[in-house]
Amino acid sequence: MASVFTKIIDGDLPGTFVHRDELAVAIMTINPINTGHVLVIPRVEIDRWTDLPIEVAHHLVTLAHRIGNAQIRAFGCQRAALIIAGFEVPHVHLHVIPADSLDHVSFENAARTVDPADLASAAQRISQHL
Template sequence: MASIFSKIVNGEIPSHKIVEDENYLAFLDITPLVEGHVLVIPKKEVDYIFDLDDELYTGLLLFAKKVARQLKTAIPCKRIGVAVIGLEVPHAHVHLVPLNQMDDINFSRPKMKVTNEELAITAEKIKAVV
């Protein structure tokens, strides 16, 4: 059965896409830790990040690096944090989280509740950065 991320890739579930190419997709987390929390995935569904072949793995990280630069310009923050948890969705993914303090990337704290309109505004801010 396809993961929720594969359904996003296939257009079966809507998302707030930031950028994509033939192999990778970056989109907003719908329950973010902070504004601008982005998920970066390979379009090919592989459950565990360390099961990705070397080319897909390094490509994912290079793609995430480009997205992180774009994100840092769009969302005022000190740094972009990177996390790979891999338990919540069986599809390899990287979290990019704008950081102003360490707690901004604490996954055990309550997530933000944001509207679809707020996500759309954030997505447009990030996409506007070239």
């Protein structure tokens, strides 16, 4: 069965995209820890990041680097945090989170709901700096 991320990538579920290419996508998460929280996801559905082909892993980190720099410029945050956890969805995804403190990278602070217009606005701000 396809993961929720594959369904978003394939257009079967809605998603707010920041970036798309042949290997990966970057989407706004619907449970952001902080405004501008992005998920970088490979198109290939693989559960553990350590099982990714090295060229895909390299591409994901390069894309996360670009997204992080765009977040810093878009939101004026001190840094962009990068987390690879992989416990909730069995499809590799990198969390890129605008952050000014360690509190800004705690999953306990994730929003349970978010206005789609806010996601679209944050995506546009990030995209302008890519």
